[in-house]
Amino acid sequence: KSRFKEIVGLVTQIGSQRNQLIANFLNIFSIPQIASVSTSDILSNNDDYPYFSRVVPPDRFQAQAMVDVMLHFGWSYYSMVYSEGAYGANGMGHVNRIAKTKGLCNAYLGMLPLTITDYTIYDEIVQNLRSKKAKVVVLFLEPIHIGELLTYIDKYNAQGEFIWIGSDTFEEPDVEKFPETVHGAFSIQLTAQPDYDFITHYENLTPWNNPQNPWFKAFWELAFDCIWDVNSTDNRPLCTNFKSLTESEKHKKTPWVPLLIDTVYAFGYALDNLIKKHCVEDIGNKQDLLHCVQKSDLTAFIRELDFRGSSGIISFDENGDAKGAGYVIKHFIPNRDTGYEVIEIGSWIRTTETLDLYTRDVYWYNDSKTAPNSICSQECGVGEIKIQLELPCCWDCFKCYANDITINNSYCSHCPTFEWPDESTASTCTLIEPDFIKLTSDYLFTSLFVLASLGMTATLCILGLFIYWRNEKIIKASTKEFIYFLLVATVLVYGISFVYLLNPSVIMCYCGRVGFSIGFTILYAPLLVKVARIYNIFRAGSKLQLNLPKWIEIKKSLIITFALITIQVGISVGVILTAPPDVIKRMPVETEKFVEVVCDFPMWSMIASIVYNLVLVLATAALAFLTRKLPDNFNETLHILLSVCATLFLWLSFVPTYFITYRAKHQQMLFSVMFMLTGLVSILCLFAPKIYAIMFIDESKITFSSTFSFNTKQKSNSENGHKTRPKSLPNTTLT
Known part of the structure; x- marks a missing residue:
């Protein structure tokens, strides 16, 4: 006492x-x-x-140092295990409070009682830690709990799954048995420099030179187990x-x-x-x-x-707490000899409440070069908004429509027509550059341009040949005026195909609109007149009608041809005056980054022209079919029939496809190909057989039994009071 x-x-x-x-x-x-x-x-x-x-x-500063370490490495999602009692519970409370104010979130909270009778609690804690996405685990544990927890981490082979941030109790000798498990761990330690004079004094103490200490002999027994x-x-x-x-x-x-x-x-x-x-x-x-x-x-x-x-x-302050004391940040790294070693990588200064880390010396598990993530949710990508979950660090990402911008990562907003979200942030709308035809880079259009040029060149060459061969019987028998007309029409058809390979402009739109209507008319109006002329001549011949219709004459036939073309011109002019084509921008699909410049005209404006051309083609086909078996050089009507059938096939293939194709560039390409193929059909069916005959067949071997003229002055035999068929018809050329 x-x-x-x-x-x-x-x-x-x-x-x-x-x-x-x-x-x-x-x-x-x-x-x-x-x-x-x-x-x-x-x-x-x-x-x-x-x-x-x-x-x-006090621990509130240690807790702040722990949170600052997490903030330094960008870890916003963490789990925590603490010990029951003043030390662990108080530390846990401070960590969670400070972390919450900094925007960090707690994924899991596990508490270990000071007295543990059921060790399955460690199984439960380890399993809960593994079930969460948090890589970082904060430990505020009494020393008696540290070794046991690490033992169960090893039991579940969970080495490297977590990054430990331990309080000042996370140190040797409690962790020395778990070298691989603590690789990459951090420990917040109190600042204390070794007193080497005391260490020397202490290590030199023995029971023989320290008899004044009554407990030293017992301590010696424990130290050496003696x-x-x-x-x-x-x-x-x-x-x-x-x-x-x-x-x-x-x-x-x-x-x-x-x-x-x-x-x-x-x-x-x-x-x-x-x-x-x-x-x-x-x-x-x-x-x-x-x-x-x-x-x-x-x-x-x-x-x-x-x-x-x-x-x-x-x-000391008024509450008895040390004022200037701070912390050192210890880090556990691998060591080939001892399994691990503890190095000092920074400090937390209480007076300024700042963290200073030497991150160059930080080790990550498996020698990774970058700090692992410990987050609840990945940042949403460009064009995505956050759907906030219960914890502020956790969210789901919702993908906006492709043409939406994101407003504060919170909601989606449509861009106006012809605009698109910027690729880097998707936060502002920018004008979409219209898609134009570039002959230097659009190889398909370049190829079509070359083919159209070859077709037009070939047609002009054929025209030159036919002018050169104008005195050949085959040319004369086929009515050379119509041949020249058809060749010029074919050249124009190829010219129209060029129009559809150009970028839309006011002139291009007018030319394309008129060309589509008149292109077929200038080709099939002369064919119709030619076939009708042949049909009427042979029909008259088969009935011995010596007086032919006056329109059979070549000049009048050409006038009729121009009249048929004029009708189509009138239709086209009327339609254009009613609904003139215009150049507009179009965005076919709102959710696709594509804007094109197109020629705008209503679809109904094409119907009258299509119907008129269809009538011409069908009439030509019908007459060509009726005259398909004419003899000798007049079997060109069979070739005309083939040409017409091929044209109908092209129409049935390309025109419906045009209307169901939503990109103007493809529509232009379809019409260009259609006109080129139409020109090719004309060359192959109408002109190629004549070229072959002139070049490879001897004209003397060609019979023109079907070339004749009707003598309108010949009298009939009236001996019996009846008309009789002449015994023979003069063998003359039809002109």
């Missing part, structure tokens, strides 16, 4: 849970206490613990065989010793200041000095201290 009354202060190096009990007890006697490792914020309550001080900062009794039957070695603590395998250099030294110095400086101020007269008298100290407020002198300790300047 008397010895207890001599106590003026207490130094402790135990956890916060037990320090609470001791502090409550010491409050009764107004005895000040200084702790070296107790960090719970509960002990910062000066009303409940007025005599408690400590040389370390016995002192030489007569003992115990098989353990004698303690006298060991001469230095450094020989013990259990000898570890605990990092907390410098902090304990600081607490002793704190009491020493505070007592010295108190005695110098209030008890100078009592120096030399132990009882009077003790009485003077006990009646004075030693706690006030402790709170006023300001001296350099192992962790820097030691001073």
Whole structure:
């Protein structure tokens, strides 16, 4: 009892849970206490613990350092495991509170009771950690829980699945049995520099030079697992065989010793200041000095201290917490010899509340070069909006329509017609560049341009040949005026195919619209007149009608041909005046980034021209069919029939396809190909047979029995009062 009354202060190096009990007890006697490792914020309550001080900062700053590490590496989603009690629960609360204010989210929270009877709780915690997407796990654990948790991590072969951020208890020797499991882990440690003078002194202590310590011999027995009794039957070695603590395998250099030294110095400086101020007269008298100290407020002198300790300047605030103390960031990296080593990669400074990391030395599992992600949801891509879930870090991504922009990543908004979201952010609408025909890069159109040129050149060459051969019987028999007309028409057809290979413009639209209508008319109007002329001549000949219709004459036939073409011209002019074509931009599909320049005219405007051309083609086909068996050179009507049938096939193939094709470029290509094929059909069916006959068949072997003229002056035989057929018809050429 008397010895207890001599106590003026207490130094402790135990956890916060037990320090609470001791502090409550010491409050009764107004005895000040200084702790070296107790960090719970509960002990910062000066009303409940007025005599408690400590040389370390409270856990709220350690929690902030942990959150700053996560922020530094961009980890927004974390799990947490903590121990029951003041230390773990208080640390957990601070981490979650600070993390929430910084926009971080907790994926899973696991609590380990201080007393565990059912160890399946570790199975449950590990399985819950693995089921979440959080890569980072914050640990605020008592030392007794750290080793067990890492044991179960190894049990489930979960090494490398998590990045541990441990509190100040995450250190050796609790983790040394799990070298691979702790690779890449971080630990927030209290700042404390080793006191090498004390280390030397401590390691030189022996039971023989330290007899004043009554517990040192027992400590020696534990350190070497030995016995002192030489007569003992115990098989353990004698303690006298060991001469230095450094020989013990259990000898570890605990990092907390410098902090304990600081607490002793704190009491020493505070007592010295108190005695110098209030008890100078009592120096030399132990009882009077003790009485003077006990009646004075030693706690006030402790709170006023300001001296350099192992962790820097030691001073206390009004709650007894260390002011300037910060943290060092320790990092566990692989080591080929020891399995792992702990390096210092940065610090957290309390005075400025800032983190300073040397990330160059950071190791990631499997020697990855980049920090792994620990996020709940990946950032939404361009053109996606966030659908927020319960946690602020978690969301689903919803893909907007292709022609939508995103407004604040929250909702989609359509771009106006002819505009499209910018590719980099999809946050603004920009005009779409219209798609134009580029003959230098659109190889298909370039090929068509070349083919049309070849077709037109071939037609012009044929025209030149026929002019050169104009006196050939085959040319004369086929009515050379119509041949020239058809060749010129074929040249125009190829010319129209060129028009459809050009980019839309006002002139191109008018030419294309008129060309589509008149292109077939100028080709099939002369064919119709030619076939009708042949049909009527032979019909008259078969009935012995010597008086032919006047329109059979070539000049009148040409006039009829021009009249038929004029009708189509009139139809086209009327339609154009009613619905003139225009050049507009068109976006066929709103959700496709494609704008084209097109010739705009209503579909009904083409119907009259199509119907008229169809009548010409069908009439030509009908007459060609009726005259298909005419003899000799007049079997060209069979070729005309083939030409007409091929044209009808082209119409049935290309015109419907044109109307169901939604891209103007493809529509232009279809019409261009259709006109080129029409020209090719004309060449092959109408002109190629004549060229072959002139070049490869001897004209003397060609009979023109079907070439004749009708003598309108010949009289009939009236001997019996009846008309009789002449015995023979003059063999003359039909012109």
